[in-house]
Amino acid sequence: MTTLTARLKGHRGAAYPLVMLVVFFVVPFVIMLSVSFFSRDDGAFFQPAFELSNYSRFISPFFGKVLLTSLTLSAAAAIISVSVAVPFTYFVTRMRARWQSVMLVFLLSVLSLSEVIIGFAWSTLLSKTAGIGNLFVAIGLMETSQSFTPSLGALLLGLTYLGLPYAVLVLYPALSRLDPEIPEAARMLGASPIRSFFNVVMPMMRNTITGALILVFVFTLGAYLLPQVLGRPQHWTLSVHITDQAIFQSNLPFAAAMAIFLMLVSLALVGISTLLGRART
Amino acid sequence: MTQVQIENVTKKYGNFKAVDGVTVDIPDGSFVCLLGPSGCGKTTLLRLIAGLEDLSGGSLSVGGMDYSKVPAHKREFGMVFQSLALFPHLTVAENIAYPLKIRGVSASDRRARALELLDLVKLPDIADRQIHQLSGGQRQRVAIARGLAIDPKVFLLDEPLSALDANLREHLQIELRQLQKTLGVTTIVVTHDQREAMSMADTVIVMEAGKVQQVGTPVEIYRNPANAFVANFIGVSNLLAGRLTGPAQFTFDGKVINLTPEDILHVQKGQAGTLSVRPEDIVVLPDPAQGQLNGQVNFIRDLGANVEILVRVGDIDIISVCAPQSRPGVKMSDRVGIQILTGRATVLAA
Amino acid sequence: MLILRYAFILVVLLFLAAPLVVIFGVSVNEPKQLLFPPEGFSLRWYAELFQASDWLNALRNSVVIALGASTIAVSIALPLALYVWKKQSKMAQALFGLGVAPFLLPPVISALGFMIFWITVGFYGQIYATIISHGVFLVTLPLVTISLGLEAVDRQLIEASRTMGANDKTVFRTVIFPLARPYMISGFAFVFVLSLNEYIIAYMVAGFTAETLPIKIFNSLRYGYTPVMASVAVFFVLTAIVVFGSIARFGDLPRLLGAERARR
Numbered sequence: 061m062t063t064l065t066a067r068l069k070g071h072r073g074a075a076y077p078l079v080m081l082v083v084f085f086v087v088p089f090v091i092m093l094s095v096s097f098f099s100r101d102d103g104a105f106f107q108p109a110f111e112l113s114n115y116s117r118f119i120s121p122f123f124g125k126v127l128l129t130s131l132t133l134s135a136a137a138a139i140i141s142v143s144v145a146v147p148f149t150y151f152v153t154r155m156r157a158r159w160q161s162v163m164l165v166f167l168l169s170v171l172s173l174s175e176v177i178i179g180f181a182w183s184t185l186l187s188k189t190a191g192i193g194n195l196f197v198a199i200g201l202m203e204t205s206q207s208f209t210p211s212l213g214a215l216l217l218g219l220t221y222l223g224l225p226y227a228v229l230v231l232y233p234a235l236s237r238l239d240p241e242i243p244e245a246a247r248m249l250g251a252s253p254i255r256s257f258f259n260v261v262m263p264m265m266r267n268t269i270t271g272a273l274i275l276v277f278v279f280t281l282g283a284y285l286l287p288q289v290l291g292r293p294q295h296w297t298l299s300v301h302i303t304d305q306a307i308f309q310s311n312l313p314f315a316a317a318m319a320i321f322l323m324l325v326s327l328a329l330v331g332i333s334t335l336l337g338r339a340r341t
Numbered sequence: 342m343t344q345v346q347i348e349n350v351t352k353k354y355g356n357f358k359a360v361d362g363v364t365v366d367i368p369d370g371s372f373v374c375l376l377g378p379s380g381c382g383k384t385t386l387l388r389l390i391a392g393l394e395d396l397s398g399g400s401l402s403v404g405g406m407d408y409s410k411v412p413a414h415k416r417e418f419g420m421v422f423q424s425l426a427l428f429p430h431l432t433v434a435e436n437i438a439y440p441l442k443i444r445g446v447s448a449s450d451r452r453a454r455a456l457e458l459l460d461l462v463k464l465p466d467i468a469d470r471q472i473h474q475l476s477g478g479q480r481q482r483v484a485i486a487r488g489l490a491i492d493p494k495v496f497l498l499d500e501p502l503s504a505l506d507a508n509l510r511e512h513l514q515i516e517l518r519q520l521q522k523t524l525g526v527t528t529i530v531v532t533h534d535q536r537e538a539m540s541m542a543d544t545v546i547v548m549e550a551g552k553v554q555q556v557g558t559p560v561e562i563y564r565n566p567a568n569a570f571v572a573n574f575i576g577v578s579n580l581l582a583g584r585l586t587g588p589a590q591f592t593f594d595g596k597v598i599n600l601t602p603e604d605i606l607h608v609q610k611g612q613a614g615t616l617s618v619r620p621e622d623i624v625v626l627p628d629p630a631q632g633q634l635n636g637q638v639n640f641i642r643d644l645g646a647n648v649e650i651l652v653r654v655g656d657i658d659i660i661s662v663c664a665p666q667s668r669p670g671v672k673m674s675d676r677v678g679i680q681i682l683t684g685r686a687t688v689l690a691a
Numbered sequence: 692m693l694i695l696r697y698a699f700i701l702v703v704l705l706f707l708a709a710p711l712v713v714i715f716g717v718s719v720n721e722p723k724q725l726l727f728p729p730e731g732f733s734l735r736w737y738a739e740l741f742q743a744s745d746w747l748n749a750l751r752n753s754v755v756i757a758l759g760a761s762t763i764a765v766s767i768a769l770p771l772a773l774y775v776w777k778k779q780s781k782m783a784q785a786l787f788g789l790g791v792a793p794f795l796l797p798p799v800i801s802a803l804g805f806m807i808f809w810i811t812v813g814f815y816g817q818i819y820a821t822i823i824s825h826g827v828f829l830v831t832l833p834l835v836t837i838s839l840g841l842e843a844v845d846r847q848l849i850e851a852s853r854t855m856g857a858n859d860k861t862v863f864r865t866v867i868f869p870l871a872r873p874y875m876i877s878g879f880a881f882v883f884v885l886s887l888n889e890y891i892i893a894y895m896v897a898g899f900t901a902e903t904l905p906i907k908i909f910n911s912l913r914y915g916y917t918p919v920m921a922s923v924a925v926f927f928v929l930t931a932i933v934v935f936g937s938i939a940r941f942g943d944l945p946r947l948l949g950a951e952r953a954r955r
Contacts, residue, residue, distance in 0.1 A: 077771035088808035174888035181710030233949025245426035249440035282797025
């Protein structure tokens with residue numbers, strides 16, 4: 061008995077965080093998992109039951125299309141964000157510490173912006189009266205201003221805006237730890253700056269870049285407001301439908317089933333990225 | 342003909358001059374060490390020669406051609422970096438063959454050349470290993486092999502041995518020197534270690550505060566330092582501030598020290614100067630009445646191979662070094678005499 | 692080459708800054724219309740944020756939630772980070788993973804989890820539910836910053852203070868806590884800013900009863916336009932710049948974000 065208390069004593073510090081995380085993070089997931097098998101109840105949110113109908117329901121052409129839209133949009137946003145972020149982050153890490161800090165403050169400020177604000181700002185920027193349409197008219201590219209939103213392009217732009225600062229901050233640690241003499245060595249051996257970037261920097265960062273792609277993919281997969289603000293109803297993603305089912309259709313069991321499914325997809329991808337990262341280091 | 346001519350080269354960062362008006366000629370096939378304390382501008386000068394930094398002023402020519410504006414990747418130089426900068430995603434052979442690949446050499450020729458270079462640096466059989474599997478000394482040699490792969494016009498090395506332990510370092514110094522003699526490639530090495538510079542170089546360039554302090558063979562620099570900085574940076578020197586009171590007579594603190602024709606004078610009779618004497622030319626005598634100076638023993642340490650005695654004279658400490666068998670019979674706090682052996686001394690400008 | 696590099700950086704920065712410039716322009720419009728370039732100059736939409744009772748109420752909710760959530764997040768993260776730092780066992784690693792997990796999943800999943808949880812235990816729609824949900828959801832940030840800070844603490848410092856007679860409590864109070872404090876403050880600030888901007892969890896847990904600024908903006912966006920939305924957005928951007936700018940000014944932001952060394 062005394063040995064047990066003695067052994068527990070060393071772990072006392074972890075008790076409070078453990079309790080908080082289990083009660084408020086693990087338990088909600090367990091409840092959500094069980095609710096995904098419950099049946100819907102119009103009066104009281106849900107009824108305990110065990111049915112697979114919530115899962116079988118989205119094996120339909122409609123939800124198949126929704127899933128495909130979500131995955132394609134996020135994949136495209138991830139690829140664009142990371143392609144821009146890799147050279148951008150590389151340049152930032154080559155700046156002096158002072159300028160790096162300025163860049164990071166700016167990026168963090170953009171990163172922390174609410175999806176609501178990003179959606180509002182881009183819908184304004186792409187609108188007829190206050191948007192780049194006015195700029196195009198001013199420089200003579202267009203006759204009269206027009207609205208560019210809602211459209212698939214606007215949504216993709218918004219998702220890229222959401223993902224870009226995230227991608228930069230995921231790439232930043234690895235790129236800033238890159239020995240500056242490595243690209244210099246490539247140059248001394250005869251590689252032009254562009255060639256040394258593709259020959260040496262990119263291959264060395266392969267795992268980090270894969271990780272960034274997956275993280276941005278998962279992150280934009282969770283976008284809920286942008287598809288509603290910048291896209292058309294056919295661009296609504298799984299996240300939008302989850303919220304829609306939970307709040308407006310009051311079908312929590314079905315929302316839970318979709319969330320569990322989305323989580324499994326995300327977890328699988330995060331798992332793959334960590335495994336890839338570990339295999340190298 | 343790959344003589345390197347550095348003409349009034351300057352590098353400024355804002356108002357700070359990292360390299361300040363350096364002019365040096367490096368003859369074809371010579372082995373040159375850029376020597377100086379950290380922050381003296383030696384690495385910046387090497388990077389300017391490499392083309393990794395742009396000149397703020399002056400010019401650089403190699404083999405008679407102006408290289409001031411040639412980008413680093415078109416200079417056809419070889420370089421070994423302080424961190425070595427081996428590419429972790431390539432094998433040993435791929436690292437060495439990288440510059441050949443860029444130049445469009447076929448895969449089989451690249452492989453053959455990589456193996457040849459690995460033989461040259463005495464590392465056969467490791468061609469297909471990953472960089473992280475190598476020891477420090479092996480990495481060092483692979484970096485040297487990679488730098489030599491294209492038969493560079495000039496071979497540059499930035500503190501190449503600083504990360505290695507003392508024994509391996511000495512060993513590689515000798516090897517590097519032999520390799521350079523065999524290949525005859527013009528070589529410039531940056532180091533802060535004066536022993537390393539002395540043991541490898543044909544010519545040592547001593548730098549301080551962005552400026553060249555002295556250029557010469559290792560023996561010249563040791564025997565005839567140009568100023569007090571060089572005298573103290575290359576080995577240890579006792580510096581006595583006084584005046585040249587006769588054609589061969591130096592007066593320090595009212596005591597006369599007679600010089601010989603072999604001593605080197607940088608000042609005229611009557612001028613103030615500093616007498617620089619190496620510790621091995623100072624003899625401590627048990628009788629304070631003997632010798633030119635006298636003082637009190639402040640510290641004695643027996644290093645096995647030799648004995649160092651520190652004697653307080655006025656407000657300076659004079660260091661004497663002698664072999665254990667000629668150790669004088671003195672102990673701490675004794676009053677002793679000091680005999681300055683002239684003939685290898687220098688009188689520097691004050 | 693260098694010109695190309697700067698041009699590229701500039702284009703990316705413009706892309707990131709463009710929406711912010713536009714909402715700033717819109718927020719100072721004289722008429723109650725969505726116009727850019729702005730017509731006239733007026734700060735009345737900023738005044739309205741602090742005067743109109745519905746906006747002021749949302750602002751108050753947002754700040755209360757953000758402060759509460761930051762406190763909870765740091766209170767969980769500090770002992771957890773200390774535990775992981777001291778033990779470095781498999782178990783400690785698993786706990787750390789649990790603390791990082793909320794941030795790696797799409798937030799909509801956690802949001803639904805929280806919603807169902809609060810419905811089950813009966814606090815659905817309460818502001819406390821939002822505070823706790825945000826605190827747990829954003830615990831990753833102080834956990835990472837404090838862990839980074841502890842990583843830099845030389846373990847010999849603890850041994851040194853032991854030899855000078857300090858017990859566990861004194862070591863914590865006089866050595867570890869002061870060294871970890873800047874990282875706690877950074878973590879607190881990160882949670883504060885992100886909680887202020889968080890929409891989906893706040894919406895799903897108590898969106899109709901404890902309306903926060905992002906929820907209010909979105910609701911306004913649905914039912915028409917008012918320039919106050921723009922002034923709130925500018926207010927958010929400025930808050931973020933001030934908070935992260937202070938961290939950069941008084942701390943080492945590159946290191947906090949994982950750089951090992953900054954150049955020169």
